[in-house]
Amino acid sequence: MVASLKQIARECGVAISTVSRALNGHPSVSPATREQVVATAARLGYRPNTAARALRSRSSSTVGVVLPDMLNNFYAACTAVLQEQFEQRGYGMVLAVTRNDPSREREALQRLSSAQVEGLVLVPTSRRWELPGAQVPVVEMNRHSSRSGVDVVQSEERDGAREVVEHLLALGHERIAVIVGEQQFSTTLERVDGARQALDAAGLPLPAEYLLYGRHTRAWGAEAFRAAWALRPRPTAVFAASSELALGALHAAQRLGVSIPRDLSLVAFGDPDWFEVCQPPLTSFEQPLHEVGMIAAQLLLSRLSGEQAAPRASRVRVRGRLLVRESTAAPA
Amino acid sequence: MVASLKQIARECGVAISTVSRALNGHPSVSPATREQVVATAARLGYRPNTAARALRSRSSSTVGVVLPDMLNNFYAACTAVLQEQFEQRGYGMVLAVTRNDPSREREALQRLSSAQVEGLVLVPTSRRWELPGAQVPVVEMNRHSSRSGVDVVQSEERDGAREVVEHLLALGHERIAVIVGEQQFSTTLERVDGARQALDAAGLPLPAEYLLYGRHTRAWGAEAFRAAWALRPRPTAVFAASSELALGALHAAQRLGVSIPRDLSLVAFGDPDWFEVCQPPLTSFEQPLHEVGMIAAQLLLSRLSGEQAAPRASRVRVRGRLLVRESTAAPA
DNA sequence: CTGAAAGCGCTTACAG
DNA sequence: CTGAAAGCGCTTACAG
Incomplete structure (x- = not known):
């Protein structure tokens, strides 16, 4: 049996709403009540039900990442950066793989839309794509489509x-x-x-x-x-x-x-x-894969926090650098 | 505005429950109604809300995968296999990274538990771990802990x-x-x-x-x-x-x-x-990373489908093979 | 500071 | 074959 607010409420002899407030750090809860609730929650191993929370609050705290292939070193590295950034800011990340197939891309976008992601990092596979359902902010990473109004970050x-x-x-x-x-x-x-x-x-x-x-x-x-x-x-x-x-x-x-x-x-x-x-x-x-990942995350995060009051879409290009090693020389 | 069953119901002049049944392929719906509902849903770009569905049906159709590091080639490849297998069977996959840190592992397990995953593939970081909340089937992949009662698959x-x-x-x-x-x-x-x-x-x-x-x-x-x-x-x-x-x-x-x-x-x-x-x-x-991933997925999937009526935990070891190339020779 | 109530979008017995 | 209703677990105005 997994613990719910209801159970905690019963054990503590308070209302469910009070438990919710206590656990979410709402200010108007007496210290004594809060302490008791928190202790009980811990004892019962309470874990909030993210589905219920997402449904009720209409915010999933989740972003989607759509990329061609996880085995590709470039994308794996970008994804690691994204994951870390999003996690730090309290967002979960859900991944979808397209294998550069537009029809898979369409399915991925539908799946993420169903999951109520609040934003998207996308490596577009086709020149045009459509986001079904809620229109959330999207940043295109590494490649760009012909779509206007989305942020783009890529290397130069x-x-x-x-x-x-x-x-x-x-x-x-x-x-x-x-x-x-x-x-x-x-x-x-x-x-x-x-x-x-x-x-x-x-x-x-x-x-x-x-x-x-x-x-x-x-x-x-x-x-x-x-x-x-x-x-x-x-x-x-x-x-x-x-x-x-x-x-x-x-x-x-x-x-x-x-x-x-x-x-x-x-x-x-x-x-x-x-x-x-x-x-x-x-x-x-x-x-500059690390920078590209960082900037993609920052761009999306700032859209999500509403900092940018719908300004123009950004288009960021990051410079890389040439590393001369031993595979190049003057022609024979 | 993202479409809901309610909206479709209104447009079609039927009850929400009928829409739900029509869309989910429930048999007792007249062909005419079904057709109309399906058409309307398509026109409105309806996407089911997974949070609501998960909450109501108490099943998230999601499994969790907990691994040390996505940049590691071995894990990236296993993950790709897992992703494909789970997707094929209608399960979403949510990823968590531990960096071989037991406290991160604990957090990951909590997060996945909150997400109501129905099962877990885990590369354990510590000898002992605890699954908070609902006790779902777990498959340990590549490494094993000292925990009993979980399936294990690894290479020999x-x-x-x-x-x-x-x-x-x-x-x-x-x-x-x-x-x-x-x-x-x-x-x-x-x-x-x-x-x-x-x-x-x-x-x-x-x-x-x-x-x-x-x-x-x-x-x-x-x-x-x-x-x-x-x-x-x-x-x-x-x-x-x-x-x-x-x-x-x-x-x-x-x-x-x-x-x-x-x-x-x-x-x-x-x-x-x-x-x-x-x-x-x-x-x-x-x-044999491909096999390890496949077997991990199959093991979990068969637990999820309840095929295995709680039999003993499996312990599978897959053989790899030596590839002799040019870095070995007789000593000088 | 606390509680009762509404409602997020869906599924599913139950009744007809 | 269809509808009305309950309820999944949570959050959040609203009233006290």
């Missing part, structure tokens, strides 16, 4: 990709293959755009066959790397625009017996722990 | 560790350092035990200074590796009993200029993607 993808390619250009590379994920993601768009900007500035083209669109998977990273290696004229450098892609590329390189950076330079995006211990340690553009 | 730690050490012995190693995490975890105990069994069988000792207890962190992996390298006589092989520890050890080795496996062999436990592309590719004992 364009500048990051530009910096990566500039690094390669500075080393003397002129034929650079770019391996990216899903063409429709805003991140892909911006990374390609940044790469192109750097190339343009150097008066170099980015031929279509050097630009390899696919999916953010290890498998595509490997396949695209093999395709890049087979290109004629052969690229002297490869930019793998995520850690998953880099993992696949690196694996393919090792299988093909391609020596990095002697035969070919490789740069990645993202910076999981293992980039430092792989063969060779990877030059990479580190995304 | 002891056999795994024994196999790792036997592999080293077969290569001719006689001085093997073992780097492990928290001494109080059941996994640590069993891994050490397995290593010792193999050594015993070969008539070799495991001197205390070759057994390095610490924490499951990259930092301890590095520190312990340096300590192992400084030992006299120097060990010819190191067994790092988790992927985090292996990451630290590998990093330290590279910093110290220790060439693996020429100067020293290194074996790990676990098998994140990157073990294959690191320098050198790591020989490792792959834990």
